[in-house]
Amino acid sequence: MYRIVTATLVSLTCAASYQAQANEYVLSKVAKPISQSVAMTLDPNKDDFFGNTSIKLEVLSATQQLQLNGVAYLPSNIQLAGAKDCSMTSKQLDTGIVLFNCAHEITPGQYTLSMDFEAPYNRQSVGLYKTMDGGLPYLFTQFEMSDARRAFPVFDEPEYKIPFQVTITAPKTDKVYSNTPETKTTTADNMTTHVFAETKPLSSYLVAFAVGQFEEIPVSGMKVPGRVITTKGKIELAQYAAKQMPIVLSALEEYFGVDYPYAKLDTVAVPEFPFGAMENAGLITYREDILLLDEATASQNSKERAVSIIGHELAHQWYGNLVTMQWWNDLWLNEAFASWMAAKVTHQTHPEFESNLSLSKNYVMALDSRVSTKPIRKPIKTEADIMDGLGLAYNKGEAVLDMVENYIGVDAFNKGIRQYIKDHAYKNTEADDLWNALSKASGKDVGKVLSTFIEQSSYPLVNVSVDGKRLTLNQKRFVTAGTDAPAQRWTVPVSIKYGKGNTVEQTTVLLEKDSQTFELAFAPEWVYPDADAMGYYRWLLDEVQMTQLLNNAKSKLSVRERKALVLAADALLDAGLVSGGELLNILGEFIDDPHPEVVSTALGYLQSQKGTFIDESNQQKWAKFIAARAQVAIDKYGLEVKPGENTAVSKLRPTLVQLLAFEAEDRATIVTATKEAKSYLSGSDKVDPYLIGTHLTIAIYNGDSSLLDQAKRVFETTKDPLKRTRLMMALGYAPTKELQSDILAYTLTDNIKAPDLRYILAGQDYSKERKQRFRNWVYANYAEIKDKLPPFAVANIPYYTGSGCEADALIKTENFFKSKLATTPEYGRTLAKLEESVNNCVALKQREQASVEAYLNRL
The missing domain is CATH 2.60.40.1730 (tricorn interacting facor f3 domain)
Structure with a gap:
């Protein structure tokens, strides 16, 4: 499905057997x-x-x-x-x-x-x-x-x-x-x-x-x-x-x-x-x-x-169907392997997609670092247990498999998988069956690495220091600043890329203790502690080393590595290891990166930080700052497609156009978007397929009831599924109080199918006022929303009202949903996650607001 021990391997089997026997749902x-x-x-x-x-x-x-x-x-x-x-x-x-x-x-x-x-x-x-x-x-x-x-x-039951x-x-x-x-x-x-x-x-x-x-x-x-x-x-x-x-x-x-x-x-x-x-x-x-x-x-x-x-x-069809998990506690591996294999085969059959630049780990590492997050291999009783953290299972699992394949080698990994499939065809297995196959094929203890990542949550922060040829690595649990979490240790394959002059080397070492020292081939001028972006860990360099790395990033690191560097820097803010101003400066370094994917990533994280630190006093500063950064890319790539341009530029352009419309409120961009949207709604296919979704959103947000009604009519009659989805996403941006209310009421009609509710709801939190109206609507229509959603999605309803960076909204959400725990106990897990997320965000804002303001004021 597409939609998160000890060193000995046998311990996994014992745990699974106990879970099954002790489970009244079995x-x-x-x-x-x-x-x-x-x-x-x-x-x-x-x-x-x-x-x-x-x-x-x-x-x-x-x-x-x-x-x-x-x-x-x-x-x-x-x-x-x-x-x-x-x-x-x-x-x-x-x-x-x-x-x-x-x-x-x-x-x-x-x-x-x-x-x-x-x-x-x-x-x-x-x-x-x-x-x-x-x-x-x-x-x-x-x-x-x-x-x-x-x-x-x-x-x-799967067995x-x-x-x-x-x-x-x-x-x-x-x-x-x-x-x-x-x-x-x-x-x-x-x-x-x-x-x-x-x-x-x-x-x-x-x-x-x-x-x-x-x-x-x-x-x-x-x-x-x-x-x-x-x-x-x-x-x-x-x-x-x-x-x-x-x-x-x-x-x-x-x-x-x-x-x-x-x-x-x-x-x-x-x-x-x-x-x-x-x-x-x-x-x-x-x-x-x-x-x-x-x-x-x-x-x-x-x-x-x-x-x-x-x-x-x-x-x-092979991994899941031909060979099937014994119990749902190994669903993570089912889905992680399919995602991992899909990434490999997509890049193999269509290298022009550059799908290797998609880093699955970065979709979930922020979630995984929280103390409320469970390991991806955990006891399972109910479907709510399965759905809890399922996205983490897909993405963390895929990233960990990437790391293991990189550690033992592509050929050994493939040999182990082939033998595993042949040995267990039409049977049920547990995770240790795969670890044994990979260990036998590679001669390395794969279970020793995997058990530390799948049976405990979070991941290590690897502190890297260099003294001549000596490389010292220290590990501790990565946590959000101010969080008290139990000490943990991982067995970590750390891939190091380092260089001096025109010489670049790469090596993988196994970090098994809290601190270990290794010897490199030469004394490097710079070090990048996540070669090929294959590690499921965060890393930290001192200020001098970080400066040296940034000075060499564009010439010595691959596109994938540069993208991972941007993402890693953003994470260090959460951990309190860089200041808000320092992060904005690092992100700014990559706005003119040679590859549009890296530019898009940097701009995206600037937008994300704006969501945390914006308030009524600095709205204009943020708008000017982000619009100015976007203008660097606009000047380089333009707002219209050019003959023969790199597809990566076409993929970046919607971000630039969206920033112009929503941040800079550029009238020319809004007029163009409205024209293109109306042409699309009238049946024309002579539109930019990369931009049309963004144009629809901009047009609806700046439009009127007539345009909204036209969009609804097309949505209800088109036979093009992709067009339907684009229109649902745009309808969520209905501009005025009255039109937003109309669209929210529309979601509860038969025109919107149960799984599609999330598409329209995705546009409700663009502004503070719209978000508050949406929250009020959820409270007023809770019973209907719950009845409409697929049963497994009900646990997510508290996110509609409580997510973000507002303590008051969290308190109201907790008061509303705690009264419903008797009938819907899965809300308990959601509320625990929300509480940690919101409190982390509030603490981050209090800690770094002054640093961010100082940076914005210097521009």
Whole structure:
């Protein structure tokens, strides 16, 4: 899915086993499934469905009770056939477990459990859910993490990998898809029954089906048949994805050394989808704005996103589907590996994207340093536990895998992965199985490194000092200034790049103690402590060393390394290791960097610091400062695309245009944006694909009700998924109090699907006044918002009202949501994170405001 010990390896297994046995949300081990057939009647025109299932199972110990998972469905006619038949009764628990009771003892042996069931279609994008698109009803599934149990009775835990045989009866006008090819169809009374081949062993969360009036095109060039499938009227946008599938799949087959393991590879573009994509075996689903695009007019950003997420989901076919985690505590590794593999294959197949400049670690290191953040491998009971820190699991996990591959070598890492896949095909594993494979392939103790990063939160701050050829490294936990956190130690592969004159060397050392000294090949003039930006740590140089590094950065460091340097400097402000003024000066050094990606990063962090330090007394100073810095890049690159320009310039330009419009309030920029937006809304495709989203936002923010109404009409009628998403993002910037209120009310109508609510809400905090109106709206409409969101997203609602740098807003948020902990306990974790985040921000502002003001006053 696309959307965070000791030195011994065996300790991981023991921990996982204990968690499973102690977890009341886990099924009892008195029985295990062998195979399951499911037959369902699914009519998208109706509001509910029914079916029956037959599960071959083995009872392992004498019992009068079997346990399966279930939410929302109603079972009936429950029969257990075997040594002694039994008509069973059922009771559904709040834990997602259904108890099936027999009047007599069930002795060990093989049985068949069968029952009928019925349930409503879900309308919050989970389980088996119904959505409308273009006036037509469609059915889709999203079973990860634990929502197969909403669709049919099942052993809904990843360790139970069994063959499933699915049969679906649907209106004959509808097409039906599942994980495997159809083997038979029969039609009677305007309904067609579709029988699908039995799957290879799968965990229940990977079962999938779709029903509706779909269109499809074949995918050629793969070793198995495949199709790209869309809702009606969108198939012309599927060509780019159809071209990329075989390219990405071939690269992955080469890397894993094993062919794609399933009988077909169908891809479905879903108009209502709660995540980015889902790796269902043989029937992968994607948000349609990821998969569907016009190759002739799409930006490279859109193409890169499509290829990367295709790579992520296809990587899962081996790592996740063919080899599956034993329990959800290793979901982090499932997702981290798929993200890591996607980055590798995207750069391999499309080097022109420069996707190697995307540094996953920097999306999450600020979060990971907080004391309220949990390790990415942690005990899991409920879906709320899984979702807590899931983004951290993706990005930290990917960054740590980067670091390990860099430490043991690309060839050894690949050798270990290949052996791991071959040894565990169609089985379940735990993290230590992979560590053992990588350790055996490399001759290095990989578990010793990994356990320190995955089983404890945060990361080290590596203090670097040089005395001639002697390099001394000291480590301690990176924390926000003023934070009291327990001492920790990591086993850290530290990659050092250093130079003297024209000579540049690179080495990796293993920092295992609080302090260690190493010898370099020569006494360097400068040192960069994160060669290739592969380390999941922060680093600190003294003032002289930092100056030397900055003097050599543009000529001696790669683009990726310079970008990482900007990000590392920003983090040092949080730790109290540089002042606010010093940071603004460092960021300013990179505004004229040779690569636009670095310029964009520096400008972005200037904007971020403005959000912390701006107040009524310095608004104009900040606007002038940022506009002046942006002007450096504008003078260099211009505001209009030039023939043959580097695509990286096109990617930077939206940042420059946005700063001109929102910071400098430049009328010419606003007029141009409004003109381009109106042309786009009128149906023209002669717009800059990189700028049009920014132009829409600027136009809406500076527009009127007429323009807003036009944007809503186009949003409701366009068949272009990317256009819909751009418009949702822009609608969030409705300009006046009245229009903002209208748009917020609009989000709760059927025009905005449950997973899409976040897109419009993203624009609500641009100004202090707008943010306060939004907070008031959330409080007033809390019940409706909670009912609309997908269940896993409910825990995020306190962020709507409490995030930022305002102590008063935090207090009100805590008072409001603490009263709801009894019914929604996951708010407790969110509030703890919010409290730490806001308090850190307030303390930073108090500590560094004078330094920032002094810097701004000098300009």
